[in-house]
Amino acid sequence: MRNLMITGGAGFIGSNFTRYVLDRYPEYHVVVYDKLTYAGNLDNLEDTAERFADRYAFVRGDICDAAGVRETIRSYGVDTIVNFAAETHVDRSIMDPDAFIQTDVYGTFVLLEATRELGLERMHQVSTDEVYGHVPVGALQETDPVAPRSPYAASKTSGDLMVLAYHITYGLPVTITRGANNIGPYQYPEKVVPLFVTNALDDLPLPLYGDGLQVRDYQYVLDHCEAIDLVLHEGGVGEIYNIGTGTEMRNLDMTRLILELLNKPQSLIQPVQDRPGHDRRYALDVTKIRALGWEPAHTCEEAIAKTVRWYVENEWWWRPIKSGEHYQAYYRQQYEGREIES
Ligand code: NAD
Numbered sequence: 001m002r003n004l005m006i007t008g009g010a011g012f013i014g015s016n017f018t019r020y021v022l023d024r025y026p027e028y029h030v031v032v033y034d035k036l037t038y039a040g041n042l043d044n045l046e047d048t049a050e051r052f053a054d055r056y057a058f059v060r061g062d063i064c065d066a067a068g069v070r071e072t073i074r075s076y077g078v079d080t081i082v083n084f085a086a087e088t089h090v091d092r093s094i095m096d097p098d099a100f101i102q103t104d105v106y107g108t109f110v111l112l113e114a115t116r117e118l119g120l121e122r123m124h125q126v127s128t129d130e131v132y133g134h135v136p137v138g139a140l141q142e143t144d145p146v147a148p149r150s151p152y153a154a155s156k157t158s159g160d161l162m163v164l165a166y167h168i169t170y171g172l173p174v175t176i177t178r179g180a181n182n183i184g185p186y187q188y189p190e191k192v193v194p195l196f197v198t199n200a201l202d203d204l205p206l207p208l209y210g211d212g213l214q215v216r217d218y219q220y221v222l223d224h225c226e227a228i229d230l231v232l233h234e235g236g237v238g239e240i241y242n243i244g245t246g247t248e249m250r251n252l253d254m255t256r257l258i259l260e261l262l263n264k265p266q267s268l269i270q271p272v273q274d275r276p277g278h279d280r281r282y283a284l285d286v287t288k289i290r291a292l293g294w295e296p297a298h299t300c301e302e303a304i305a306k307t308v309r310w311y312v313e314n315e316w317w318w319r320p321i322k323s324g325e326h327y328q329a330y331y332r333q334q335y336e337g338r339e340i341e342s
C-alpha cells in the first residue's frame, strides 16, 4: 500500500487526509481524483501541491466514469483507493437527490468494479454515522441495522451495502469507516459549524433549525483522518469501524459556544423551520476503533475552538466562496423566508 488514489481529495476531509498521508508516509505517492463539484476546491491543496510536488498528482475526473478511473489507476500504479468522493450535504439531497444517487451509489460501484478488475490491494469506503438514522437512546455498534432517513443517508447506505456485497461475493479487500460530524479547516461553509462561524464574523443571523436540541458528535477532522489511516493499515478486511469522540453536543450549545468564542451576541441566533426528516440524534459506539489503539486528540469543544480560530485566520479561503454566485443562490433558496418567531 504505497500508491493511493484519493477520490474526492479536493474536498474537506479528503484534502486534510491527503496532506496527512503525504506528511506521515514519506514513501507514499498520492493521486487525488476529483470532479471539482461546487464542494471541490484546489485551494484546499495549494500548499500540498507545492510541498509534495514529487509525490502528489491531481487528476480532474468523475468516479462515475469507469474509463477515467481505470486510466488513472493504470497511469499512477495505484494499489489502494480511499473513497471520499460524494455529494455530502443533507439539505441539498432534500432539494435535489439526483447527483447523490449518481455519485454515492453508482460511483462507488464503479470504484468497486475497478478494484476487482485491476486487482487492487484495498478499497476503503469513507462512510457516515447517518446510515444508522436517528438514534433515540444508547449508542450504535457496527453490527446494528442501518436505517437511513434522508436521500443523502440512503445513498451512502447503498454505497456501504454494495461495498460489503463485493467483499462477500468476490472476496474484495474492502474496509468501511462510519464517521460522525467532522469540523476543521477547509469545510465548505454550507455545513453548520463553518456557516455559523462565518455568519457570526459578519454579524449575520445563525439559522438554527427547529428547537436546536438535535444532538451531534462534532469531531476534529484530523482525528478522523488518523482513524482512517489506522483502519487502512491495521483494520480487518471486510470490517466496518465507527469513528467519533463518542460524546454528544446539542446544536444550541454548539451555537452558543461559537458566539462566545467570537465574542458575539447570542441574539444572532435565528430559529428557522426545521429540516424535513431531521435526525434528532446520532450516537456511535466507538469501542471497536478504540480497540485498534485510536483515541481522538480533541473533545467536541476543543474541535469547535480550533475550527473557529482557523476560520478567523483564513478569510482568504472562505470569503471568495461565500461571495460567489453559486453560494449566494444556494443560500437564498435554502434560507429565505424560513425564519420562525422565537
Ligand atoms: P465535501 O463535500 O467537502 O467533498 C466532496 C468531494 O468529492 C469534493 O471535492 C467533490 O468535488 C468530490 N466529488 C463529488 N462528486 C464526485 C464525483 N462524482 N467524482 C469525483 N469527485 C467527486 O465532502 P466531505 O465533507 O469532505 O466528505 C468526504 C466523505 O466523507 C464523503 O464520502 C462523506 O459522505 C464522508 N463523511 C463526511 C462527514 C462530514 O462531517 N463532513 C462525516 C462522515 C463521513
Ligand code: DAU
Pocket (backbone or CB within 6 Å): 088, 089, 090, 091, 127, 128, 129, 130, 179, 180, 181, 182, 190, 191, 192, 193, 195, 207, 208, 209, 210, 214, 215, 216, 251, 275, 282
Ligand atoms: O454525521 C455525519 C454527517 O455530518 C456527514 O455524513 C455529512 O456529510 C455532513 O454534512 C454532516 O451531516 P449533518 O446533517 O449532521 O451536518 P450539517 O452541518 O448539515 O448539520 C449539523 C446539524 O446542524 C444538524 O442537526 C442540522 C443543523 N443545522 C444545519 C444547518 C446547515 C442547523 O441548525 N442550521 C443550518 O443552517
